[in-house]
Amino acid sequence: MDQSTLQLVILVVLLVLFLLAIIVFVLFSVFMKRKNSLLREQIEAEKRFEKAIAETQIEIREETLRNISWELHDNIGQLLTLAKIKAQNIEGGEEMLEVAETIGTGLNELRALSKSINPEAINGQSLIKSLEMEVARFNRLKFLSAEYELLGDPVVIDSQAEIVLFRIVQEFITNTMKHSKAANLKLSVHFKADSLEIIAHDDGVGFDSEKVVKNGIGLSNIDKRANLINAHVRINSIPGAGTQLKLIYPLD
Template sequence: MEHEVILAATITLLILVMIIIFLFGIFQTRKNQYIQAEKHFEEEIAKSQMEIQEQALKNIGWELHDNIGQLLSIVRMQLNILHAKLQDDHKSEAADISELVGDCLKEIRLLSKTLNSEVIREIGLVRSIELELERFNKLNFLKATLNIHGNERPVKDKDEIIIFRILQEFFANVIKHSKARSLVVDLEYQSQTLVISAEDDGIGFNHSDVTKGSGLMNMESRAELIGADYAIHSAPEKGVKLLLKYNLKET
């Protein structure tokens, strides 16, 4: 009788353990499904936000190129007409103003290109970066340099735009906050990876002082969308370095 009680208790315990394991398995599966669904939902939100931002930038680019650019062209034309009517002692001043308006027109057209994702797709990542750095050099913001190592390889259109926007965000922070004198960008094409680094020699920052409005979170979330490894290093008076590693194998 005692053996039967022990056997029954053992069987009952085994059944309970199996039920617990089964329920735990169901719970773990549901948990993983929930995490995946949540991750997918967050990715979709991030993609939607990015698409909205891209459309806004495209619209701004069109406005700059078509409307503001056209107005400046008219202003320059009117200045040239006025130049012919002025006395000789005022002609040089009018010519200087006309040249300044021409420089503004070139700058706006250059800026409008880097805001339009369709233009970025057409000219490619490397040329887009070159245009951005050329603009900084022309405006004497700082000395900007681009170095390319290895043989250039294609990047997916959408990923190409995201990489460029990450760099644009970094460049904007450099111009606005770093007080840097130089900016160096390196693109290293390895067999399966594109390694991108961008580094300034500015005042740097303390990571504990970084706020959500700094743009760093935006860069990181964009990097996650394309599965790129993202890192940013800085310390006060040490400058800032951005490092991106993008998988070329899947392009």
């Protein structure tokens, strides 16, 4: 084999190897692209599944609250109304009048509670109004002193998002009353240019945030609700220095 023929063979071999390398590279790139696409689809499917589960759980809770609201209003409310009427008709002087007034106050608070947990009632009014009424209700109960402030120019937001935001704040306030031993609560609602920021802060006993977050105690419901509307929520607490809820909802 002469020199020129040998060079030609070597050139052909190198060309074939080069083409094989290109084919392998293209096939590998297609494989990786397809693999990444399948992974993304799997992650999105898992997110959709988790979101569907969370929505179902929240719908069940809302339906349960709706039924409790009806029971409070229709059954227990009627019983208290009847007791108030009977107390007013009994001749007992000022003492019976005080009993009637106490029953009347309890009836009014029962109706306010019934309205605050009924999704239909909340959906019929703005988030601002719902929060104002909730703060006023807690002040009437005199378990703690609640302060409310509204900052910025309010804008209309999605009605379902309003319910979710209200439930998050409502759950935080309820936990404050049950566990914090707080004397004061401050709720701030701030409409910014691109987001709605809600901050609730109590002066209670507080807790170890890292331990609670690590164990997942008491935060799962709030996190699930926030994720449904793409909101960011954070709870900070220091033992002896109170607890703060910071909730940010993006405004499109």
